[in-house]
Amino acid sequence: MSERVLDIRNLKVVFPNELGIIRAVEGIDLEIEKGKCVALVGESGCGKSVTSLASMKLLGNSGAIVRADKMELCGTDIRELSDKDMQDFRGKRISMIFQDALSALNPVMTIGKQLDEIFIRHFNVSKKEAKEHSIEALKLVGVPDPAVRYKAYPHELSGGMRQRVLIAMAFACNPDLIIADEPTTALDVTIQAQVLDLLSDLQKSHHKALLLITHDFSVVVHMADEICVMYSGKIVEKAPAKELFREPLHPYTKGLIGSVAKMEDKKGKFIQIPDSLPNPMNKPSGCYFHPRCACATEKCKTYMPPLRTLENGRQVRCWIQEEAHEP
Amino acid sequence: MGKIYIVKRILYTVFVFAVVVTLCFFIPRIGVDDPCSRYYPAQGNMSDAQYEVIKELTREQYGLDGTTWSQFCRYISNLCKGDLGTSYQSGSPKVIDLIFARLPWTLVLSVSSMLISLFFGMLIGAFCAWKRGGWQDRALMNASTITTALPAFFLALLLAFFLGFQWEIFPAYTDQNMVSSFRWNAKSVLNVAYNAALPVISSVIGGIISYAQSTRNSVIAVSNENFIITAKAKGVSNTAVIYKHTLRNAMLPIATSLGMSISGLIGGSVVIEQIFNWNGVGTLFLEANNTNDYPLMMGIMIFLSAFALVANLVTDLCYSLLDPRVTLGEKR
Numbered sequence: 001m002s003e004r005v006l007d008i009r010n011l012k013v014v015f016p017n018e019l020g021i022i023r024a025v026e027g028i029d030l031e032i033e034k035g036k037c038v039a040l041v042g043e044s045g046c047g048k049s050v051t052s053l054a055s056m057k058l059l060g061n062s063g064a065i066v067r068a069d070k071m072e073l074c075g076t077d078i079r080e081l082s083d084k085d086m087q088d089f090r091g092k093r094i095s096m097i098f099q100d101a102l103s104a105l106n107p108v109m110t111i112g113k114q115l116d117e118i119f120i121r122h123f124n125v126s127k128k129e130a131k132e133h134s135i136e137a138l139k140l141v142g143v144p145d146p147a148v149r150y151k152a153y154p155h156e157l158s159g160g161m162r163q164r165v166l167i168a169m170a171f172a173c174n175p176d177l178i179i180a181d182e183p184t185t186a187l188d189v190t191i192q193a194q195v196l197d198l199l200s201d202l203q204k205s206h207h208k209a210l211l212l213i214t215h216d217f218s219v220v221v222h223m224a225d226e227i228c229v230m231y232s233g234k235i236v237e238k239a240p241a242k243e244l245f246r247e248p249l250h251p252y253t254k255g256l257i258g259s260v261a262k263m264e265d266k267k268g269k270f271i272q273i274p275d276s277l278p279n280p281m282n283k284p285s286g287c288y289f290h291p292r293c294a295c296a297t298e299k300c301k302t303y304m305p306p307l308r309t310l311e312n313g314r315q316v317r318c319w320i321q322e323e324a325h326e327p
Numbered sequence: 328m329g330k331i332y333i334v335k336r337i338l339y340t341v342f343v344f345a346v347v348v349t350l351c352f353f354i355p356r357i358g359v360d361d362p363c364s365r366y367y368p369a370q371g372n373m374s375d376a377q378y379e380v381i382k383e384l385t386r387e388q389y390g391l392d393g394t395t396w397s398q399f400c401r402y403i404s405n406l407c408k409g410d411l412g413t414s415y416q417s418g419s420p421k422v423i424d425l426i427f428a429r430l431p432w433t434l435v436l437s438v439s440s441m442l443i444s445l446f447f448g449m450l451i452g453a454f455c456a457w458k459r460g461g462w463q464d465r466a467l468m469n470a471s472t473i474t475t476a477l478p479a480f481f482l483a484l485l486l487a488f489f490l491g492f493q494w495e496i497f498p499a500y501t502d503q504n505m506v507s508s509f510r511w512n513a514k515s516v517l518n519v520a521y522n523a524a525l526p527v528i529s530s531v532i533g534g535i536i537s538y539a540q541s542t543r544n545s546v547i548a549v550s551n552e553n554f555i556i557t558a559k560a561k562g563v564s565n566t567a568v569i570y571k572h573t574l575r576n577a578m579l580p581i582a583t584s585l586g587m588s589i590s591g592l593i594g595g596s597v598v599i600e601q602i603f604n605w606n607g608v609g610t611l612f613l614e615a616n617n618t619n620d621y622p623l624m625m626g627i628m629i630f631l632s633a634f635a636l637v638a639n640l641v642t643d644l645c646y647s648l649l650d651p652r653v654t655l656g657e658k659r
């Protein structure tokens with residue numbers, strides 16, 4: 001039995017401003033089933049975070065215009081939900097782990113009080129009961145001396161501890177979907193591994209859906225079931241994690257995987273993708289990736305390739321693959 | 328660590344105070360060879376011996392006998408007993424009594440101005456932050472440009488001219504019987520409020536605008552912080568986000584400027600008091616200045632600086648209660 005926790009069709013997010021329109025997300029589809037981990041991978045600024053904020057409807061007063069053909073969270077259409085109704089969802093059915101735990105926690109409130117807020121809001125419990133729940137939640141994420149840490153302020157904890165607190169917050173109400181937005185970017189590599197293990201364990205043991213957002217392929221290797229590669233607001237490749245690593249189809253995915261250091265690599269060189277993301281106000285014609293693509297053809301410069309589903313169920317947006325599979 | 332810091336901070340305050348006292352004592356004496364010959368210029372029909380006797384008597388009476396150093400030591404030892412000396416005014420009143428007689432009247436003006444500015448400033452500032460970019464917000468910005476460029480005394484003169492003299496809504500000159508006839512009853516209190524209206528209005532306009540501006544800016548800055556999104560992502564209602572997360576953090580810079588205005592509570596309204604002839608410490612200081620009443624001038628300056636120093640000390644120590652990141656002197 002597979003149950004879709006998040007089902008988004010054709011999500012578009014634009015930010016109009018005085019200079020023009022920033023097209024942050026251009027029609028992406030995203031579905032996550034219960035117990036699965038989907039990774040959304042791409043460079044900074046490709047629209048990953050905007051996608052995640054849009055699926056929690058947290059883009060409210062940023063001036064963004066959000067359109068989608070379908071946005072279902074646990075079977076409920078959230079497109080027309082009022083902000084008040086959405087508040088019941090946030091934290092309880094869908095929750096989020098942010099990247100910079102120091103700025104994501106209120107500096108003048110103890111972490112205990114910040115955790116209590118969730119239980120008081122969603123479970124209608126007394127302050128005393130909320131405290132018990134909070135200490136339990138801290139224990140779950142492996143914070144030592146949870147009763148002492150309960151009274152700590154965010155600046156008194158180490159980076160890894162702060163990230164654990166954020167994870168405790170995300171799992172507090174046992175939500176159906178957890179979005180982790182670059183959960184380890186601000187951490188040391190050793191702490192990164194601990195936090196990722198924790199996240200992965202909790203996700204598997206609680207059988208939760210996890211949307212993992214990252215720019216770092218090494219993070220998703222062991223965690224994700226499915227990977228969506230995003231480039232400049234569009235999904236360019238979508239495949240089961242193992243297959244994607246074995247045989248990346250899109251030149252951009254190849255570049256991303258090539259830029260990760262490997263043990264068996266003897267060449268002593270990283271593969272680099274030249275240049276950087278196109279300006280979101282002034283995207284190139286044709287395939288957005290063609291100015292950086294080594295195998296770009298004339299067709300790539302004029303026409304945007306469609307996201308095509310191959311026989312084995314993988315999806316890729318590239319003319320070269322299109323031609324290779326043409327009958 | 329915290330206790331050591333507090334002791335250090337208090338010692339530092341005492342040191343600054345000692346410097347202030349020394350400067351207040353010596354600066355008026357610079358360039359004055361013999362204050363007595365200034366007060367009593369030699370008269371034509373007086374022999375030198377007689378004149379010397381008169382000068383000696385004057386010195387003794389005003390505490391100017393002995394070397395400057397011994398005068399200083401005497402002044403300091405009196406100061407330690409809480410005695411700021413004797414004024415040159417007729418009847419030789421104690422300086423400290425003169426200050427304490429005027430102090431409540433200054434505080435009536437400055438404390439009420441501060442509270443009104445703070446209350447309305449924060450209200451307007453929070454509202455403008457909410458209506459960011461709207462006409463209310465732009466109006467606040469323009470108003471702040473105007474009030475920054477327009478000194479409070481000019482505003483006071485305009486108000487005195489229009490509201491006081493032209494339309495006679497409020498008295499432009501404080502009723503001189505207000506202080507002597509004051510009794511704790513409704514009529515007296517109303518009379519004080521009526522007389523204080525113009526001075527308070529003229530200092531409050533700038534105050535409201537500046538508090539509003541800083542509230543607006545810090546509310547906007549805080550509402551762009553990541554932890555506001557975290558709070559929203561937890562499902563916390565908008566009202567709770569504003570009261571528990573935004574305002575609490577936005578209060579911090581406002582507390583700083585409040586602390587600074589507390590230290591200016593007594594000395595800050597000299598000009599306004601003078602314009603409206605309000606019998607406060609500021610007017611007393613100007614009187615002392617005009618009559619060369621050195622003990623009174625020194626006394627007021629020392630009192631003002633002591634008040635400002637204590638206010639600063641208290642605000643600094645209280646700040647760590649508001650913001651847990653501010654630890655008292657701990658190195659991290």
